[in-house]
Amino acid sequence: MKQSEIIELLKEMTVDEKIGQLVQITGDFFNEESQITGPMENMNLQKEHISKVGSVIGLIGSQKVQELQKDYLENSRLKIPLLFMSDIIHGTNTIFPIPLALSSAFCPELVENVAKYAAKEAYLQGCNITFSPMADLAYDARWGRNMETSGEDTYLSSQLMKAYVKGYQQKDEIGNYKFLSCTKHFAGYGLVQSGRDYNTVDVSKRFLKEFHYPIYESAIKEGTKMMMSAFNTINSIPAVANKELLINDLRQDMDFDGVIISDWGAIKELTNHQVAKDDKEAAKLAIQATTDIDMMTPCYQHNLKKLIEEKQIEEKLLDESVLRILNLKNDLGLFENPYGQINTKEANEFVGCNEIKKLALQAAHKSCVLLKNNNNILPLNKNEKILIVGPLVNTQDLFGSWSIYGQIKDVQTIKEYFESQNENIHFMDYNLINNQIDEISSFDKVIYFGGETQEESGEANSKVDISLDDYQQKTIQKLKSLNKQIIFVNFSGRPMDLVNINLHCESIIQAWFLGTMTAQAIYDILYGNVNPSGKLTMSFPKSVGQCPISYKEFQTGRPVSKAIDNYVSKYIDEDNEPLFSFGEGLTYSNAKIKEVTYKKEQMHENETIDIEIEVENNSDYDCEEIVLLYVNDLVAKVIRPLKELKQFKRINIKAKSFTKLKMTIDKSMLEYYDQNCQLCLDKGDFEILIGLNPKKLNKKIITLK
Ligand code: BGC
Secondary structure, eight states, X not given: OOHHHHHHHHHHOOHHHHHHHTXXXXXXXXXXXXXXXXXXXXXXXXXXXXXXXXXXXXOOOHHHHHHHHHHHHHTOSSOOOOEEEEOOSSBSSSBOOOHHHHHTTOOHHHHHHHHXXXXXXXXXXXXXXXXXXXXXXXXXXXXXXXXXXXXXXXXXXXXXXXXXXXXXXXXXXXXXXXXXXXXXXXXXXXXXXXXXXXXXXXOOHHHIIIIIHHHHHHXXXXXXXXXXXXXXXXXXXXXXGOHIIIIIIIIIISOOOSEEEXXXXXXXXXXXXXXXXXXXXXXXXXXXXXXXXXXXXXXXXXXXXXXXXXXXXXXXXXXXXXXXXXXXXXXXXXXXXXXXXXXXXXXXXXXXXXXXXXXXXXHHHHHOEEEEEGGGOOSOOTTSOEEEXXXXXXXXXXXXXXXXXXXXXXXXXXXXXXXXXXXTEEEOOGGXXXXXXXXXXXXXXXXXXXXXXXXXXXXXXXXXXXXXXXHHHHHHHHHHHTTOEEEEEEEOSSXXXXXXXXXXXXXXXXOOOOGGGHHHHHHHHHTTSSOOOOOOSSOBOSSGGGOSOOSOOBOOSSXXXXXXXXXXXXXXXXXXXXXXXXXXXXXXXXXXXXXXXXSOSEEOTTOOEEEEEEEEEOSSSOEEEEEEEEEEESSOSSOOBSSEEEEEEEEEEOTTEEEEEEEEEOGGGTOEEOTTSOEXXXXXXXXXXXXXXXXXXXXXXXXXX
């Protein structure tokens, strides 16, 4: 439709029809039964309301979507199609690694591909928009939603957000489909106090601008069409009603002209926050902050009309929201084709096809992080006799949280897959392990599959204890006391306290949750069919007491490194370092940086400095490595991180060979926000740190003249 036609359509709409566009409900509201009991009654919605709503959340499946759309349009005066949105977080039917795992690959191209295929699977089943990517920065292991983030670094997360949006919104490459992304949760959700979900956030504007906003902004620049506001407060006002946040920062400063949707129930929650006395005031505050869609509350439905009639809000506000929503529907081509390409032969063949599974396997390989490999115990030899135990050996629940539409029938358990590959592998009932000491004695090496279950991370799954449960700790100790060499494969949706595991195990693989192809991916890594290459994107603390913790530390006035007495910034019962830091991750190749050559050491603002880096791989394995470049601003107007990632490159190096790559420093890598939140650049010295491993970095001072 042309813009002029959209404007005409808007003019034709009644106030009730306009309000309907701003309401989002689940598919079950459209069932006959829900009119009497259940959801409709709870939200006090009548049939006439349902017949006008603008969008549906969580309904997927060709037939169901098609029937609902058809029914709806037949009964609709202006024939404005429904919009279908779902949480496609790491795959639709074929499940890819959780986003935190995927970020460990440091590979935007991979993320783009994953998003593209997930989008196509979703689109072919009637979904128009996904509530993804999640751009929230996270560095508190207690928070359950870490698993949905891309970790603790601004630069990496920004690159990956761009890739997600590009992938989701991609047209034509794998078929002509239209799909859009809704970035979330604006803003700062990862900073919830004490890592407790939905809790208060208190953060300075400078920190938001410097470390958090760039990630959302990166998705906006790539063209994300929607933004979901966060549950939390910013500057003591819940995001959904926060004018400064949504109007000044998001719409004006970041130039976002798309649709803002509330998070589930968030408008009504303004009354729980005690900033609105009732639903009516909540609706008023939210619409005044330009929140366009009310997800799953009756606030807009029952109050916007009264607010307009009583002249508490201008109808213009409603019109602006409706226009944004109609434009979104138009961008999706829904007016011309409300049914998309669903229920076609192509759709039925594409969902869950081998091509997607292949990509899911590749993604799972690249997402695994090898954290420890003493005496090169890995990779294993197929002829070795191996014992496998652990609580996650015999389960199909390996997708990770937020995999609502994943098809469990496609998942092979660790036991099923490993058994099918290798007859030297033996299994033991995990619960009976203490009674089978004699049998255990005949094995030297044990692979233990443990950690958390997938239900222990995700929304509303914050924890105060991030270590393994007692039974697992005791089992590991027992195995160690029997002199076994233990390879520990850790499943989790968050960084965990692995101190004891590290003490007792020869090798640790952080497997996160890897989705549909989990078992094969881990087998390939353990047996050397694939060389692991992931690196942590969230630091693993030594104790929950260190949380929140990030590699991006600031210098204090009393750093441990300058201690002359006891009065320094430290704990008395633990050191300050995490057990495994952001950027750690081994390969079987032990590649090394051989040489770093700076083409010059000084630059003016409009110049750049090229750096040539030589990386060598003396091993017998081809490998993929990730070269990381950090900056430390040695003197600035405000405190700056001691090291901050500013560039990374993923490279391939053949066995027994070397490769050279180039990195370039430009002024954007040296800029920061000053105390007035203005972007600034200081002349002077900067330390550049380059390496494959954060514990071993090549350092050099450069000067900005
Ligand atoms: C979550 C969002 C999600 C929404 C819809 C909320 O509880 O915070 O991330 O997109 O539900 O399912």
